[in-house]
Amino acid sequence: MKWSRNHIYTLKEAPGxxxxxxxxxxxxxxxxxxxxxxxxTYGNLGLRAIRKFENILxxxxxxxxxxxxxxxxVQPRELWEETNxxxxxxxxxxxxxxxxxxxFCLGATHEEVITDYVRHDIKSYRDLPRALYQIQTKxxxxxxxRFGLMRWREFIMKDAYSFDEDQPAALKTYEIFYEAYRAIxxxxxxxxxxxxxxxxxxxxxxxxxxxxLAAAGEDALLVSDxxxxxxxxxxxxxxxxxxIVSNESEKVLEKFETLKQRTIQDLAKFTGVxxxxxxxxxxxxxxxxxxxxxxxxxxxxxxxxxxxELNPIKLKNLLGxxxxxxxxxxxxxxxxxxxxxxxxxxxxxxxxxxxxxxxxGLKNWIVGANEDDFHLKNVNPGRDFQVTKVADLRLARExxxxxxxxxxxxxxxxxxxxxxxxxxxxxxxxxxxxxLDKGGKSLPLEMGCxxxxxxxxxxxxxxxxxxxxxxxxxxxxAPYQVHICLLDPADAKVSGFAERLYEELTAKGFEPFMDxxxxxxxxxxxDADLLGxxxxxxxxxxxxxxxxxxxxxxxxxxxxxxxxxxxxTTIEKLWPQIK
RNA sequence: CGGCGCGUGGCUCAGCCUGGUAGGGCACUUGCUUGGGGUGCAAGAGGUCGCUGGUUCAAAUCCAGUCGCGCCGACCA
Numbered sequence: 001m002k003w004s005r006n007h008i009y010t011l012k013e014a015p016g017x018x019x020x021x022x023x024x025x026x027x028x029x030x031x032x033x034x035x036x037x038x039x040x041t042y043g044n045l046g047l048r049a050i051r052k053f054e055n056i057l058x059x060x061x062x063x064x065x066x067x068x069x070x071x072x073x074v075q076p077r078e079l080w081e082e083t084n085x086x087x088x089x090x091x092x093x094x095x096x097x098x099x100x101x102x103x104f105c106l107g108a109t110h111e112e113v114i115t116d117y118v119r120h121d122i123k124s125y126r127d128l129p130r131a132l133y134q135i136q137t138k139x140x141x142x143x144x145x146r147f148g149l150m151r152w153r154e155f156i157m158k159d160a161y162s163f164d165e166d167q168p169a170a171l172k173t174y175e176i177f178y179e180a181y182r183a184i185x186x187x188x189x190x191x192x193x194x195x196x197x198x199x200x201x202x203x204x205x206x207x208x209x210x211x212x213l214a215a216a217g218e219d220a221l222l223v224s225d226x227x228x229x230x231x232x233x234x235x236x237x238x239x240x241x242x243x244i245v246s247n248e249s250e251k252v253l254e255k256f257e258t259l260k261q262r263t264i265q266d267l268a269k270f271t272g273v274x275x276x277x278x279x280x281x282x283x284x285x286x287x288x289x290x291x292x293x294x295x296x297x298x299x300x301x302x303x304x305x306x307x308x309e310l311n312p313i314k315l316k317n318l319l320g321x322x323x324x325x326x327x328x329x330x331x332x333x334x335x336x337x338x339x340x341x342x343x344x345x346x347x348x349x350x351x352x353x354x355x356x357x358x359x360x361g362l363k364n365w366i367v368g369a370n371e372d373d374f375h376l377k378n379v380n381p382g383r384d385f386q387v388t389k390v391a392d393l394r395l396a397r398e399x400x401x402x403x404x405x406x407x408x409x410x411x412x413x414x415x416x417x418x419x420x421x422x423x424x425x426x427x428x429x430x431x432x433x434x435x436l437d438k439g440g441k442s443l444p445l446e447m448g449c450x451x452x453x454x455x456x457x458x459x460x461x462x463x464x465x466x467x468x469x470x471x472x473x474x475x476x477x478a479p480y481q482v483h484i485c486l487l488d489p490a491d492a493k494v495s496g497f498a499e500r501l502y503e504e505l506t507a508k509g510f511e512p513f514m515d516x517x518x519x520x521x522x523x524x525x526x527d528a529d530l531l532g533x534x535x536x537x538x539x540x541x542x543x544x545x546x547x548x549x550x551x552x553x554x555x556x557x558x559x560x561x562x563x564x565x566x567x568x569t570t571i572e573k574l575w576p577q578i579k
Numbered sequence: 580c581g582g583c584g585c586g587u588g589g590c591u592c593a594g595c596c597u598g599g600u601a602g603g604g605c606a607c608u609u610g611c612u613u614g615g616g617g618u619g620c621a622a623g624a625g626g627u628c629g630c631u632g633g634u635u636c637a638a639a640u641c642c643a644g645u646c647g648c649g650c651c652g653a654c655c656a
Contacts, residue, residue, distance in 0.1 A: 013591045017649055143654055522616040
């Protein structure tokens with residue numbers, strides 16, 4: 001490809017709304033251009049990187065027995081109603097009507113369509129196992145698309161779905177995808193972690209996320225410093241590295257005035273007791289809005305140590321809800337407890353009380369008295385109130401104990417680029433996707449689903465692999481491989497050499513890119529750094545006259561000055577070593 | 580939906596407070612110049628200052644409304 005024939009317009013300045021490096025670089029290098037919030041046109045270079053990544057996906061999936069299909073983007077309401085997700089997915093589904101006033105939505109995910117597809121065909125255990133995938137544009141009507149965090153409305157995703165006879169077989173398929181994903185991300189040569197995660201409203205039980213590490217990442221991860229344990233903070237077990245166990249004996253309950261002490265920090269200062277020894281009370285409605293007809297507020301209280309934060313996902317899972325429960329409003333708290341938030345506590349409450357396991361070791365607590373500006377001291381569960389259930393409810397954090405060893409957890413930020421789920425029979429049961437086993441018994445299909453954000457992975461790659469001058473493409477997805485800076489395009493001798501090199505590279509299977517524009521050398525060097533293809537060859541009059549051609553590695557900026565006849569062999573020698 | 584902020588040539592921004600001829604830089608066109616890390620000079624083309632209404636002799640500027648966008652939050656496979 002020659003620059004003069006391509007449609008590439010680099011920018012010296014990044015758009016005003018770009019915050020993170022990958023966003024700035026993608027726009028500056030002309031990889032993408034915004035059409036509307038969260039919706040982009042991919043330029044030739046961006047598309048080539050996407051296509052290369054897609055082909056890696058195809059390669060790794062095809063050789064493990066998955067089969068590529070393509071499902072529609074526009075999907076009828078009826079399918080989504082079978083799984084209740086027409087309403088459950090809420091406004092995230094972009095819904096509309098056609099001319100006959102039939103409702104449709106744009107595909108945000110394809111469990112419904114794929115299940116519908118196979119239920120008509122798979123009738124027997126003889127048809128199993130089966131794994132189908134597609135690479136396709138998804139549309140999710142995100143409340144707030146964030147380029148900074150790579151939350152697009154329209155994006156390309158590879159989604160795969162598996163169908164098996166029973167759980168052991170399904171988990172075996174899960175392993176195959178897990179390994180395929182590992183192979184895929186290894187081919188990018190990037191730093192990633194596989195972490196335990198929450199299944200979200202897609203259902204299912206076993207799930208892992210593939211996270212590319214990057215400071216701008218949206219997800220907080222905790223990784224063991226001794227084992228390969230890693231988890232999204234959403235589901236990471238919270239275990240104190242040094243548990244607090246009080247051996248005080250229970251003292252007499254007392255009420256005391258705490259005028260205007262509303263926050264835990266205030267209270268810690270006022271009482272001289274550290275926040276980690278105080279107990280705070282939070283209030284939620286266990287009606288998470290899943291059933292729109294149920295407008296009632298069913299309050300619950302949650303007790304945590306003052307220094308800890310609630311993990312809403314753990315609470316959601318404990319209560320068996322679809323969504324994290326909403327906090328009660330100040331007014332609702334007052335109706336429940338008789339006091340404002342800040343003066344509330346568990347004693348005398350009529351609602352269920354859930355307690356984080358970190359609170360267990362404390363004795364003679366200080367908690368709100370359910371009376372404004374008063375607290376109680378020497379409160380003890382069992383004696384002064386009843387605990388409904390003790391559970392791990394707090395957010396894990398750096399320094400907590402590793403659940404699998406005596407090591408500690410370390411915090412990272414990650415960009416979720418892949419996700420594997422074991423779904424079980426949730427969708428097959430709801431949609432009557434059954435097969436007959438050997439004994440002629442009708443059973444629901446065991447399903448798994450497996451996603452990789454294609455466009456997100458490309459952006460995350462740049463986020464992890466760039467420097468002050470521009471992009472450093474991982475070799476596996478670089479839009480082009482060898483960037484020829486033709487410094488004197490008007491000089492027949494120089495351009496002749498560049499042309500021959502270009503032809504020879506092409507003949508040997510490389511993907512060369514030639515900057516043949518009538519631009520000054522400085523401009524070409526700056527643009528070559530920005531575009532970030534793995535190798536650069538500088539071909540100019542001076543170099544040819546001295547028989548010194550420069551071959552530069554983009555990642556390390558290492559220069560190799562070689563004679564004209566050695567250029568090709570130098571490229572061939574360097575290429576395998578490049579990441 | 581709540582909080583904050585921004586809408587001025589293709590891009591990036593100034594001007595607004597204190598109303599009076601619409602500007603700089605990048606990019607683009609032409610000429611000369613330069614030619615191995617974003618040359619220099621000169622001459623150009625390109626904008627109903629988001630939109631609507633109001634105040635005023637006069638509005639990019641002040642007021643009201645409206646639309647759009649961005650950030651934070653809630654939400655999110």
